Amino acid sequence: MDSPVDSKSSGDAPEVEATGGISPLEHAYDLDEKAKISDYKADAVEAENAEHKMGVLEAVREYPMASFWAFVMSFTIIMESYDVFLIGNFVALPAFREKYGVFDAATNSFVIVTKWQSALQVSGQLGALIGVFLAGPLTSYIGYRWATLTGLMLLNVFIFAFYFAESLPVIFVAQLLEGLPWGIFIANAPAYCSEIVPIKLRAPATQMLQMFWAIGSIIVGAVTYRYNGINHPSAYKIPIALQWMFPTPLAILIFLAPESPWWLVRKGRLQEAAHSVERLGRRSRLNSSETVAMMRRVVELEKSDKEPNHLELFKGTDLYRTLIVCGVYLAQNLTGNLIANQAVYFFEQAGVSTNTAFALGLITSALQMIFVMLSWFLTTYFGRRTIYLWGSGFNTILLVALGVAASVPVTKGTAAATAASLAQASLGLIISVLFTLGPAPASWVIIGETSAIRLRPLTTGIGRASYYIVEIPCIFLGSYMLNPTGGNLGGKCGYVWGATGLLCLITAYFYLPEMKGLSYREIDIMFKRRIPARKWKQTVLDVEDDE
Template sequence: MDQTSESKPHHAHEMEVEHQAVFAEKTDLADYKADAIEAENVEHTMTVLGAVKAYPMASFWAFVISCTIIMESYDVFLMGNFVALPAFKNKYGVLDTATGQYVIVTKWQSALQVSGQLGALIGVFIAGPLTSRIGYRWATLTGLMLLNVFIFAFYFAESLPVIFVAQLLEGMPWGIFIANAPAYCSEIVPIKLRAPATQMLQMFWAIGSIVVGAVTYTYSNVNEPRAYKVPIALQWMFPTPLAILIFCAPESPWWLVRKGRLEQAARSVERLGRRSQVNAAESVAMMRRVIELEKSVKQPSHLELFKGTDLRRTLIVCGVYAAQNLTGNLIANQAVYFFEQAHISTNLAFALGLITSALQMIFVMLSWILTSYYGRRSIYLWGSAANCILLFALGIAASVGLSKSANLAQASLGLIVSVLFTLGPAPASWVIIGETSAIRLRPLTTGMGRATYYIVEIPCIFLASYMLNPKGGNLGGKCGYVWGGTALFCLIVAYFGLPEMKGRSYREIDIMFTRRIPARQWKKTDININDDE
């Protein structure tokens, strides 16, 4: 009897402590939810210019991390230009008896252009788990240091197989950069800056091609090894300066909140914005609210990407990435070689390639305005539709017979397709990729999406090289029929599956995916600021 009477108060005490803990947790939740609502309202009411003024360093660090894309772009366009560079063709090509000129055989032409992508495919699968574990900064720094080493292998290579292996090794750090950059950019800036911050990636892709175009154009008439050795060596310009800058960069506050490091997250927010205009505690509360919404007892895994509502998000990211290779992008990547096959002289082909890259950079900057004010879905769909029409027009121009007018028409349409791609579908893609994935799974989702890009790109490169090569399909501009057909398919899928996420917070995006709202209804759907599910 005594034991029972003693145990009851003890049990009652345990219950009381438990209730107090639950009450404290609810009180804490209520406290930070109020702060979270305030922070989200502030972001919604910001203008684009106001967001830049409030978060100037966030814009700067997004700019810095985007610079890593220059390196992949540089090398992708470098290999595309090398197959058209006389010194490189004379060293590694075979004599084409029909023309009396040296050409890189189709299998090696394709192999060299996919080697970096094969390495990057490995890199993106490494990037997700690595970034989830050590953060965006250290994962990117690891990639930069490895790239410094792998450039040596490329520079001293003296045969096509060694160049292939060197490119494959270089591709692994690219995979880390391309998986991390859009995710990091979208996490460190407020809602109104997500579009321009992630679209900078496409601008730096264009800058990489401009640098390559300028260098290879300079050496297009030099028939010595330095014509291709100097462009290879110039790759060392990028990794070390970028590593120094990224070492000084703040870690993504969203990543820190995911790890439960709230004080560090608050300091990171303070480094990204002006203290006079940014309330770090409220911003961290907003992040906690979203992360609690996505909370799971399981560790993030690739398998989770294909379950429940995350499957739809993964398919959107993978579909948008895959479509980049199916809507005329490969014409842009092989612009110089395409112009040569349209019977344009070598010098003019390199000049047109350089002009294409310069126009691409200008059009990417124009896309910042369009995507910020008109939305992602609209720009993506209208841009893709215009590309479809132009690609079919390219095929028609190549079908009317050989003449100077037909050749110039093909070259002009190839240039327009390449440039228009960077006004609509390409930059909008980066915004969609950065916004679609769940915060918890973001490094894994962006890695999986980019892996899809490479899986689609590799056979497409072989197909593109075969269609353009005189010893292959020799289609020239008739390849427009093929890419027009694939672009049309992508346009139809995007029309039914791509939602409009302009102006949406990550909380709203999570809720809309959870509620399974159809893609075409997103723009008309209102989400209450108090909703958590």
């Protein structure tokens, strides 16, 4: 008689062989999963085809509230922008410099010493660096809405510390605290905006982030321009207090906003996801069950037994996706963005008067907003990779030209010196503006589209963290290069940023794929098939493909 073990082995062997080497239980589970997917795959295909066929205007008509809620979520970026530009302008504000600076005999004026100038610029970014690491797990657990609401309420409290600060160390700590909610906003906004709109609206929805960044700088520019001639604490206290304009109204709107249906599908809350889709679009024009089926299809493709964690971002094809997001974020700091963030101070160091510097800073911000809106059309119709590469190329050329203009030998006080100063100021303005026509807005679209749906909150968080990790030393370097008590390079900093910009351009050419017009299913499959970045545009996938 066979032993029980032998009997079991001989009985199971044919079944295991027949199912390709897996157990009957595993085989049954696999068939069950395929059956479940086939139940809604037809609806998923229908919804994806409908999105592909939509034009931009049709997408706006069918999803009007999605556009509105993307607008609201993007508005949260205005608070980081406002404060970043505020600190950048404070180092050029006479009343602030007289209160917290030291007298510099060489320039016959008060200046904020280099170490504190850099520290103030970097304080909020340090806080935001912590905030983005908190944002991923927090958002994965409680959703985009509640994570953003938490940040808004914290910001209301932290503004008090900044307003009542009477020393540079206290300002540093206050800025660090304010940075915590910024990290949540900047990690959540591009992900949320890209998830609530159809394919054709992903570019303009995510590019609104850059527009609100420009609007924040416009408000700061207008306020500091108004107060730069007033030698009184109100010249910097009022701009600080104006930060309270934003958090509470935004918190009310975010409370009323729908949660991302993709997040709800990830959590298995399908009925709530369908309701969210209906709130984002016109019920009479869309089939919410089909849209949810499309989302389920992608979520099932990415399904894992594990809870999303940061380690997954550095494994397999997710590593490539993470590196793209991080690389695009890094490039924002390495291609002249810091000239835009310190525009007023840059103009002063280029040799123009304080009043003119503030006026040019305001003009720069206004032009940036206009150019961001132009970029909506360029990125939507010409693609992300195309606009990013051409914009980065022009930016690199202009940065080198800035360095050349600053290298021309002139005698101080002569007409030639005035012309050289104006040339540097003009090139600085053009660089700051063109940056918002190409690389900057295209970056937000790439960031919103690249990551896997399952890992999106974590990917955008780690990507922004890389931005801050590189920005912090770049701020110290940028402040040192511009400060008269430091390197005093003025426009010659264009050589440095031109070199780093060229490196970023070459890297993007080889590794940045074109994701224009692709569904999240198609993006997942292209990464899994390891299609070379330069061949994405020519690759066509069947709508029935799942891997």
